[in-house]
Each structure stands twice: as structure tokens, then as C-alpha cells.
Amino acid sequence: MPRRRLYKAQKPLAAVADLSEQSRPTGCDAQKPSGVKECASLSRRSLLNAALFLPAAPLLGCSSSRESNHSEGQEPPPVFAFFTPEERAFVEAATERLIPDEEDGLGARGAGVAVFIDRQLAGSYGRAEHWYMQGPWATGVPEQGYQLKLTPAALYQTATRNVNAWCQKNHGKDFAALPGAVQDDVLHGLESGDIELTDVPAKVFFTMLWNNTVEGFLADPMYGGNRNFAGWKLIGFPGPRYNYSSEIEQYGKPYTLPTVGILGRNGTLLRKG
Amino acid sequence: MANPLKPVDVVLVGFGWTGSILAEQLTQTGLQVLALERGKFRDTVPDFATTQIQDELRYAARDGLFQDTARDTLTFRNSVDQTALPMRHLGSFLPGVGVGGAGVHWNGQLWRFLPEDFVIRSHTEQRYGKGFIPADMTIQDWGITYAELEPHYDTFDYLCGISGAAGNIQGQIQPGGNPFEGPRRRGYPLPPLKRSYPTVLFDKAAKEIGFKPFPCPAANASAAYKNTLDVQMGPCTYCGYCEWFGCGNYSKASPQTTILPVLLERKNFSLRTQCDVTRINLDSTSKRATGVTYVDQQGRQFEQPASLVICCTFAQHNALLLLLSRIGQPYDPKTNTGVVGRNYAYQITSGVDVFLDEIMNPFMGAGALGQAIDEFNGDNFDHGPEGFIGGGYIALWTTGGRPILQHQLPADAPKWGAGWKKAMAENYLKSASIATHGSVMSYRDSYLDLDPTYRDVYGDPLLRLTFDFHPNEIKMSGFLTDKAALIAQAMKPRSFHAIPRIGHYSIVPYQTTHNTGGCAMGADPRTSVVNKYLQSWDVHNVFVMGSSVFPQNAGYNPTGTVAALAYWAADAIKNHYLRSPGPLVHM
Numbered sequence: 108m109p110r111r112r113l114y115k116a117q118k119p120l121a122a123v124a125d126l127s128e129q130s131r132p133t134g135c136d137a138q139k140p141s142g143v144k145e146c147a148s149l150s151r152r153s154l155l156n157a158a159l160f161l162p163a164a165p166l167l168g169c170s171s172s173r174e175s176n177h178s179e180g181q182e183p184p185p186v187f188a189f190f191t192p193e194e195r196a197f198v199e200a201a202t203e204r205l206i207p208d209e210e211d212g213l214g215a216r217g218a219g220v221a222v223f224i225d226r227q228l229a230g231s232y233g234r235a236e237h238w239y240m241q242g243p244w245a246t247g248v249p250e251q252g253y254q255l256k257l258t259p260a261a262l263y264q265t266a267t268r269n270v271n272a273w274c275q276k277n278h279g280k281d282f283a284a285l286p287g288a289v290q291d292d293v294l295h296g297l298e299s300g301d302i303e304l305t306d307v308p309a310k311v312f313f314t315m316l317w318n319n320t321v322e323g324f325l326a327d328p329m330y331g332g333n334r335n336f337a338g339w340k341l342i343g344f345p346g347p348r349y350n351y352s353s354e355i356e357q358y359g360k361p362y363t364l365p366t367v368g369i370l371g372r373n374g375t376l377l378r379k380g
Numbered sequence: 381m382a383n384p385l386k387p388v389d390v391v392l393v394g395f396g397w398t399g400s401i402l403a404e405q406l407t408q409t410g411l412q413v414l415a416l417e418r419g420k421f422r423d424t425v426p427d428f429a430t431t432q433i434q435d436e437l438r439y440a441a442r443d444g445l446f447q448d449t450a451r452d453t454l455t456f457r458n459s460v461d462q463t464a465l466p467m468r469h470l471g472s473f474l475p476g477v478g479v480g481g482a483g484v485h486w487n488g489q490l491w492r493f494l495p496e497d498f499v500i501r502s503h504t505e506q507r508y509g510k511g512f513i514p515a516d517m518t519i520q521d522w523g524i525t526y527a528e529l530e531p532h533y534d535t536f537d538y539l540c541g542i543s544g545a546a547g548n549i550q551g552q553i554q555p556g557g558n559p560f561e562g563p564r565r566r567g568y569p570l571p572p573l574k575r576s577y578p579t580v581l582f583d584k585a586a587k588e589i590g591f592k593p594f595p596c597p598a599a600n601a602s603a604a605y606k607n608t609l610d611v612q613m614g615p616c617t618y619c620g621y622c623e624w625f626g627c628g629n630y631s632k633a634s635p636q637t638t639i640l641p642v643l644l645e646r647k648n649f650s651l652r653t654q655c656d657v658t659r660i661n662l663d664s665t666s667k668r669a670t671g672v673t674y675v676d677q678q679g680r681q682f683e684q685p686a687s688l689v690i691c692c693t694f695a696q697h698n699a700l701l702l703l704l705s706r707i708g709q710p711y712d713p714k715t716n717t718g719v720v721g722r723n724y725a726y727q728i729t730s731g732v733d734v735f736l737d738e739i740m741n742p743f744m745g746a747g748a749l750g751q752a753i754d755e756f757n758g759d760n761f762d763h764g765p766e767g768f769i770g771g772g773y774i775a776l777w778t779t780g781g782r783p784i785l786q787h788q789l790p791a792d793a794p795k796w797g798a799g800w801k802k803a804m805a806e807n808y809l810k811s812a813s814i815a816t817h818g819s820v821m822s823y824r825d826s827y828l829d830l831d832p833t834y835r836d837v838y839g840d841p842l843l844r845l846t847f848d849f850h851p852n853e854i855k856m857s858g859f860l861t862d863k864a865a866l867i868a869q870a871m872k873p874r875s876f877h878a879i880p881r882i883g884h885y886s887i888v889p890y891q892t893t894h895n896t897g898g899c900a901m902g903a904d905p906r907t908s909v910v911n912k913y914l915q916s917w918d919v920h921n922v923f924v925m926g927s928s929v930f931p932q933n934a935g936y937n938p939t940g941t942v943a944a945l946a947y948w949a950a951d952a953i954k955n956h957y958l959r960s961p962g963p964l965v966h967m
């Protein structure tokens with residue numbers, strides 16, 4: 108039955124993800140290829156990832172779990188599993204405008220939203236593993252939902268190229284190199300569809316980017332975002348707690364126990380595997 | 381060629397709520413009962429343990445417990461002149477997969493339909509005249525009455541340990557309950573859940589206006605409960621990870637927490653999981669089913685002979701199975717003939733978001749913890765001046781404050797950026813939302829059939845859904861939304877805004893998993909697929925369960941009625957069908 112948000116199409120462009128398979132490299136055989144070109148680039152990527160990502164994921168997990176006395180400022184730099192440097196620069200810059208850090212540090216950058224999105228795209232969500240990806244392909248009407256042949260991973264790749272090409276043409280620089288105010292204008296243009304991208308509908312990409320940004324900000328920190336519970340602390344969510352029997356009738360009183368995640372009170376631990 | 385297997389007496393296709401009820405009922409008679417379920421086995425431990433289930437990303441945002449659209453989905457269009465396209469990932473509704481079905485991840489909002497709901501056409505014609513029903517509206521009486529179903533509603537209440545306050549016991553109106561409900565033989569087994577702050581404010585506001593609010597009936601146990609099968613349930617802890625998740629606490633009624641501990645011990649019951657039933661097989665006369673064909677996890681095809689086949693696959697899947705198996709005449713909207721796929725309906729919902737001055741702690745809640753009014757449901761009010769048919773309840777639910785998908789912001793809050801962040805910080809803890817939950821009538825152009833183009837993993841056609849909201853529903857929903865806004869205002873909030881349901885039905889945003897119809901029940905084989913005992917008119921040893929048999933949808937969540945109908949049908953099978961197998965209703 109109803110969630111409380113009834114209308115805003117907050118349900119992300121997403122389906123079932125077996126997250127235990129996150130660390131599998133992206134490959135053509137794992138998905139319905141969305142075109143030969145796409146497939147070729149993904150294969151190259153999977154080779155890269157096989158080298159880069161497989162050792163990287165456990166490393167990330169270890170460094171923060173075994174040395175849990177890391178102070179918040181001294182975390183190891185994130186290792187990216189999926190993004191090329193260009194994609195990473197774009198997603199970091201865009202998510203930083205969508206949820207700015209400001210003085211409190213509680214924004215997308217501090218929360219590791221780009222790390223979260225990177226890990227999601229490297230996994231079964233990125234491959235649309237549980238989406239129906241059979242043709243024929245048609246545009247349809249918005250009420251019929253997502254109808255692109257592109258997996259989320261492929262959509263990010265294509266859209267990043269397209270957005271940077273648009274920024275180069277109109278502003279002479281990649282998105283990440285533009286001043287914040289101009290970046291905001293570009294994001295508004297994508298959101299409204301006023302900016303037309305060469306290969307993909309800008310609005311569809313913006314919706315996915317925004318949904319993934321909110322997820323990265325507010326999902327359990329074990330997925331790489333919401334680091335140190337940045338998002339949860341901002342809004343006052345205490346984390347998944349099991350029992351409010353004695354608090355639920357204390358009307359108007361703040362809940363005071365410290366924030367926890369599924370892996371406990373350390374908000375930097377990553378899910379293994 | 382399919383591998384033939386040892387025959388059984390009864391094969392149940394799908395093992396969610398209705399499959400579990402039928403299995404428990406029919407194994408009592410000593411019959412050999414086999415359930416075939418397309419998903420995996422799962423149970424409270426380890427699958428719903430709180431150490432892993434409270435994961436909003438995995439289970440809510442990524443649909444961790446629901447049907448895998450890569451294997452099976454449907455195509456959708458708003459009207460016959462469009463080309464239906466596949467629902468590529470889930471959105472508007474979330475069918476379950478795996479043992480327990482959607483009964484694992486439902487909310488537990490447990491309602492009975494009103495007595496008038498079962499006789500909606502004759503009642504409407506009588507009260508408002510024949511001309512009141514639009515020509516393209518194909519509503520019909522159910523062929524069964526509330527009084528016939530009442531004992532079976534009661535059975536389910538006591539199986540689940542429902543927490544609530546009765547409003548009408550044997551005709552006596554009870555203070556604090558829903559005065560509009562049909563008479564019930566006795567009160568609920570458990571008292572209402574503890575009240576959350578927003579529900580208290582709703583209650584006060586609704587009373588000030590003159591409405592009669594009451595605690596919503598909940599399949600979340602307010603106290604420890606031993607059910608009618610001697611299965612022990614624990615008190616709900618208001619953890620707020622209820623709908624879309626499994627309960628780790630044995631508090632939300634599900635097949636796992638109410639039936640399976642007893643059923644799985646019965647020697648004459650067997651369960652095979654990861655078995656996808658693709659056909660009901662018929663003999664050469666096409667009047668009798670011989671069993672079913674299914675594909676197992678390794679892709680092997682088997683033929684399972686059975687004397688009785690019962691479809692328990694959830695709403696639209698039942699229609700699909702009948703269409704693929706060529707049982708009953710497929711519905712054709714052009715000629716208005718045929719029955720299978722006819723009268724698909726849904727639920728129309730809207731909301732009013734409310735922003736208050738005090739802390740509401742939205743994360744404390746339960747799937748069915750709510751306060752409601754029922755003044756505008758069914759025919760509880762005079763429809764004459766309003767010019768529409770149907771209605772719904774208005775409720776403030778506090779089901780949880782899971783941050784990704786359950787936060788609300790004032791209408792003027794920026795959609796992203798620094799302003800969004802500030803609005804989130806200021807409003808998350810101080811918000812609530814009132815929901816309206818409206819009926820949807822059936823129409824000549826709202827139906828299910830086989831898609832001509834798209835196929836599932838086995839190469840079978842996908843189901844095609846043609847559906848849109850009609851002016852009657854939009855008008856009714858707007859009426860409910862206005863009433864909800866009145867209550868919101870009386871809660872004296874900082875701000876509130878209505879979110880009416882307007883425009884075309886969209887498959888994208890989640891609304892409800894209250895899909896109905898396609899295998900309507902009724903008294904006339906020309907307009908129904910099954911008779912009042914949920915038995916196929918065409919093939920007497922096939923029965924169809926679930927909300928697929930609703931001829932149109934009422935203003936309540938379906939499962940109370942789905943379960944009552946399952947017990948009612950089980951009763952007919954045990955007491956009549958088994959004695960002399962054949963049609964239970966003769967035309």
C-alpha cells in the first residue's frame with residue numbers, strides 16, 4: 108500500500124538488484140547488449156575493471172573496517188570501479204551541485220555520493236540485470252516509463268559524453284571545469300529538457316542522476332554513500348533501529364540514541380562483496 | 381517433451397497468501413496437495429532478520445523481494461489506439477515472488493468490503509436509477525453477499541491476530557470503531573496498535589470537523605498472540621520497515637508467521653519452489669484439466685498430473701495463465717464478448733502532505749498503523765449530488781520514515797541544491813501525509829489480453845494491460861482529496877498541500893499493488909470467468925483465487941476480501957466439490 112510519497116515519481120529508474128553481485132565486472136554477456144558499440148566499450152571496461160576493481164573492493168572494505176579509528180578527515184581516497192576519469196569528474200561535479208557540501212560538509216561530496224553511484228553502476232543495477240531489455244524498442248509516452256535500450260551504466264557513459272560535448276560547444280570547457288553557477292544552469296537545462304543531448308533524452312538522464320544522488324545520500328553507508336551518516340544526520344533519521352515500542356508514544360520528543368547503520372555505528376564500513 | 385510426474389490430488393499454482401490458505405484447508409481433508417511456486421523458499425530466519433532486512437536501497441529502491449521483470453513483465457498502454465510497451469522495471473505495482481508471495485512484503489492494512497460493494501450495480505440502480513451508471517462502465521454484482529463471506533472474514537482476522545477496534549458487532553455500533561463497517565460477529569482478536577503522534581493529531585482534527593475517526597485494522601500484532609493454528613506471533617516493535625520488507629519479528633501476519641509452521645509439517649503437503657507454471661493442461665474435450673506444465677530452475681519441463689488445479693498466482697497472473705491455457709473465452713472489447721481479461725481495475729490514490737511545528741519522528745511506525753475516516757467510502761454518503769460512483773477511505777498512515785522514498789517536502793521547496801538540503805533538514809522530522817484510497821470501477825476499455833509482440837523468457841506472449849483512469853474516478857478522487865485537505869487544515873500545520881491524482885494513469889510511480897479483475901466472478905457466465913465459488917465455468921476442476929476475481933475494485937485494500945473468498949471457496953471444495961466433482965452452479 109501507499110508509501111507516503113504518492114506522486115513525485117521518486118521511484119527510481121531501477122529494478123531488482125542482487126547486490127551481492129556488485130563486484131562482478133561489467134561484461135557483455137551479463138546483459139542484453141544495448142548495441143555493438145556499447146558492448147565493445149563495455150568489454151574494454153570489464154578488462155580494466157577486472158584489474159582495477161576486484162582488488163579494490165576488498166581493499167576499501169578492509170581499510171575502513173580494520174582500522175575503524177580513522178578520523179573523519181583521514182579516509183583513504185575512494186577507489187573507483189566503473190567510472191573513467193572523465194565520467195568520475197562529471198558525476199562528482201554534478202552531484203556536488205545537486206546536494207552541495209556548503210559549510211557543514213554534509214553534502215554529496217562529503218557523503219561519497221559519486222562513490223555510491225560508481226559502485227551501483229558496476230553492479231547488477233548498472234547492467235539492468237533485472238530489467239526487461241528485449242526489443243522492439245519504441246519511445247512511447249511518459250506513462251509507459253523507461254523505454255531506452257541503454258542500461259543505466261550505458262546511459263551514464265553516453266550522457267556524460269553528450270553533456271561534456273554540449274558544455275564544450277557552448278562554454279568551451281567540460282562540465283566539471285565550469286563555475287558552479289553555470290553548472291547549475293546546465294543541470295536545470297537537463298532537468299527541463301531545454302538542453303538537447305545528441306544521443307539520449309536529457310530529462311530521462313537527469314531523473315536517473317537525481318534519483319541515484321538521493322539514494323547515495325540517504326542509503327545505508329555500507330553502499331559507499333551517506334558516509335559517516337552525512338545524509339541521515341542532516342535530516343535526523345537515526346538509522347534502521349529495531350524497536351521503538353517505548354518511544355512511539357512520547358509525542359513531540361526528539362529521539363536521542365546515536366545513528367546506526369546495518370553494519371553498526373561506524374559510518375564508513377562498506378558492504379563486502 | 382515434458383517429463384510426466386506422479387499424480388497428486390490438488391496442485392496449487394503459486395504459494396502466497398491464497399496458496400497457503402488453500403493448502404492448509406485442503407490438507408485437512410487428507411488430500412495430497414502440492415504447491416508449485418516460481419520463486420525461492422524464504423522464512424523469517426534468515427531472510428527477514430533485522431540485521432539485513434532493514435535495507436531501503438536493496439529492498440525498496442531496488443525491489444529486492446519482488447517479481448523479476450527480466451523474466452516476466454507485462455506490456456502497458458492507456459488506450460487501444462496506442463501500442464503497448466513493456467514495463468521494463470517495476471513501478472506502479474510490485475507483485476511478489478517466492479514463498480509467501482506479496483504476503484511477505486505487504487503492509488497488513490486489513491479491511492472488509494462494505495455489504496453494498498458486493499451488490500454495487502443493483503444497489504446503485506435502486507438508489508440512484510439506471511441512468512446513473514455511465515454506459516461504458518461494466519460494473520456488476522459479485523454473485524455473493526457480505527453475509528455469506530462474513531464467517532470467512534472472521535476466520536482470517538483470527539488467523540492473523542488483527543489489531544483493531546470493532547465498529548459494528550452484530551448490528552450494535554461500537555464506540556471508537558468504524559461505524560460504517562458491515563456487521564461482524566465479534567470484535568478483533570487484539571486491541572489497536574499504539575498510536576503515533578501524527579495519527580493522534582489526525583484523530584483530533586477529524587473529530588473537530590465532525591467525522592468519526594477510528595484506528596485502522598492492522599495485521600501487525602499489538603501484543604503477543606497465539607493464532608487459531610496455535611502459531612505464536614510477537615508484538616510489533618514499530619520498526620517502520622514493514623511494507624516492501626519482510627518482518628523480522630514475527631509480528632506482521634504473513635503465510636510464514638501464521639500458516640507455514642503447521643502446514644509444512646503435514647505429510648500430505650509438498651512444496652516445490654523455483655517452478656514456473658506455464659500452462660494448465662486440458663484433456664481432449666477441453667472441459668477438464670489434467671494438471672499443469674512447469675519449468676524448473678534448470679529449465680527442465682515437467683508435466684504434473686492433478687485432479688484439481690487452483691490458480692493462486694496473484695491478480696493479473698491468473699488471467700495470463702487462463703489465456704495461455706485457453707480456458708474461457710478471451711475478452712474482446714470491440715465486440716464486448718468473452719470474459720477472460722475483462723474488467724481489469726485498480727485503485728485510485730491521492731494525498732495531502734502536512735508539515736507541522738513539532739517533531740513527529742516519522743521513522744517510528746508500522747505498515748498498518750493509521751487512523752481513518754470512512755464517511756466517504758462505498759455508498760456511505762449520498763452520491764446523487766456528486767454525480768460519481770464509488771468512494772474511499774481517508775487515512776493518515778505512519779508506516780515508517782525510510783529516508784530515500786518516504787520523505788516529504790513543502791510544495792515550494794527547491795527540487796535540488798542548497799534549498800533542497802535546507803528543506804530536508806527542516807521538514808523530515810516534522811512531516812506527515814494523509815492518503816485517500818479510492819475505488820476504481822470497471823470499464824469496457826480496461827482489460828487484459830495477450831501481447832502480440834513481446835515475449836517472456838519461455839517465449840510465451842506477455843500479458844498486455846490496457847488501462848486508464850476514467851472521469852468518474854478522477855472526480856471521486858478529487859472529492860476525497862478535498863475532504864482530506866479539510867482534515868489537514870484542522871491539524872493546524874505550518875503548511876500543507878494536496879497532491880491530487882490527475883491526468884492519465886502512469887505505470888511509473890508506485891501507487892498500490894491492488895490490481896484486480898481479469899477473471900471476474902459472477903452469476904452469469906457471459907460476464908464472469910468463475911462462479912460464486914471461484915470455479916471456472918468452462919473447466920470445473922479449475923478454481924481461481926485472488927483479487928483477479930473482483931468484478932471491479934472497492935475503496936479498500938483487497939487482502940481481507942481475497943482471503944475471505946479463499947476460505948469460502950475452500951469450504952465449497954471440501955463440502956461440495958469433493959463429494960461430487962462437477963460444476964457447483966448449474967445454469
Ligand SMILES: Cc1cc2nc3c(=O)[nH]c(=O)nc-3n(C[C@H](O)[C@H](O)[C@H](O)COP(=O)(O)OP(=O)(O)OC[C@H]3O[C@@H](n4cnc5c(N)ncnc54)[C@H](O)[C@@H]3O)c2cc1C
Nearest residue numbers: 108394396397398418477481482487488489657926937939
Ligand atoms: C508493497 C505491497 C503492500 C501491500 N499492502 C497491502 C495491505 O496493506 N493490505 C492489503 O489488503 N493488501 C496489500 N497488498 C496486497 C497483498 O499483498 C495481496 O493482495 C496478497 O498477497 C494476494 O495474495 P495472492 O495469493 O493472490 O498473491 P501472492 O500472495 O502474491 O502470491 C502469489 C504467488 O504466486 C506465485 N506465482 C505467480 N505466477 C506463478 C507461476 N506461473 N508459477 C508458479 N508460481 C507463480 C508468485 O511468485 C507468488 O509467490 C500489498 C501488496 C504489496 C506488493
Ligand code: SF4
Nearest residue numbers: 616617619622627746
Ligand atoms: S513495523 Fe512491526 S509488523 Fe512491521 S516489520 Fe516492523 S515489527 Fe514487523
